[in-house]
Amino acid sequence: MDSAAPWTFGVEPLAQTIEAAARLRQVTGLVLALERPDPAVDTLLAALEAAERALAGRVPADQAPRVGAAVDGDGRVYLDHSRHIGAFNAGFPEYEITVEGDRAEGTVNFPVAYEGPPGLVHGGFLALFFDAAIQHHNCDLGLAGKTAGLSLRYRRPTPLLTDLRFALTRSADGTRIRSTGQLLAGDVVLCEAEMDAVKGDRSRLPAVSPRRVIS
Template identity: 50%
Template sequence: MGEGTPVRADDAKFGETPLAQTVAAAAAMRRLSSLLLSLEHPHPTVDAMLAKFGEWESELAAAAPTDSAPRIGEADDDPRRVYLNHATDIGAYNPSFPEYSFDSLDADRADGRVVFPLTYEGPPGLVHGGFIAVFFDCVIQHHSCVMGLSGKTRSLNVTFRRPTPLLTELRFDIVRAEVERGIASTARLLLGDEVLCLGEVNTLASQPDKLTGYRFGRRRKESAR
């Protein structure tokens, strides 16, 4: 990391913090999706869920913005949606992304843990390789954003050495370096001491205020909806 004090990603303007309800709902939807995928026969609870889905969708649609594009700027009459922070912890509020946790974050190194639930299955009992690529992109970008630099991904190369098991606590580590015109990071996903796969990512290096769309629209007061 170059000179200067790293900024926390939640202090920078990467987008709004997700609602606590959204975080709780994402975890519940991830758990329910895994349970649905495990069912071998129809279940009456699923029929009850399906009956409710249409009602819930109608109620939420009435409260949601009329334009699903992200809102940039602060115009009061802008019909677009608020943009949520995609720099860190995307899986905490969006069940389509893997959920993970960091144990340490330093300028040139980081490590943490991840468990892939059934929703990310590819081959029997194993993680789909595409989700591993998404996971590497998420944790490497998270690392850089917390250190105060971010940027578009130039390249992402994944090397698969061993199958990655579902429902198993795995470790990951990242080695990061600032290079000419960007950042080079190499991440490993491990089961114990065994390396399962490697992710090598090269990105641009930009201060948060230099990113396109830096002036994200902030969440409005409820009375202003």
């Protein structure tokens, strides 16, 4: 196990951002399940339109992140993507993970928002899930890097709205970090993943701007 402190890069999300992600994910699933137009959706759309107008004037017009050469620029704040991205971005799956050295395990439940075939998870979201969870594992061990390759083998269809478990293993040598993962329903393997990442050098990470006080 690597003894370095957990790898982070970026700032923590706001508490409002975390709550918004959870609600947006849940509401998306409810809207997708509607049988007919509903006035509640009209209310939602009006509220979203009002929020869009209000927020547009409170965030930087330049949507490039304030990282590296742009750290002193006029762009947006960059949130830490090392772990739990789904907690603040509804486009990413949520999961629970426990890291024990070069092994990790956890649980995930994919909501309706990630549906592909009827009642099943879209395969692209499985790739996104494994990429996020494996790099989370790497970052918790203090040694991470850019994904160089990710391959999946779909063994069985993955059901929505079902508590699933996953297991990850990894090894690091030379300039590479190699990880494997399995997603399971009980003892049945649904999907297998292999990832190859290039070791990063923490001392060479670009600067990231902190949040700014807006007067």
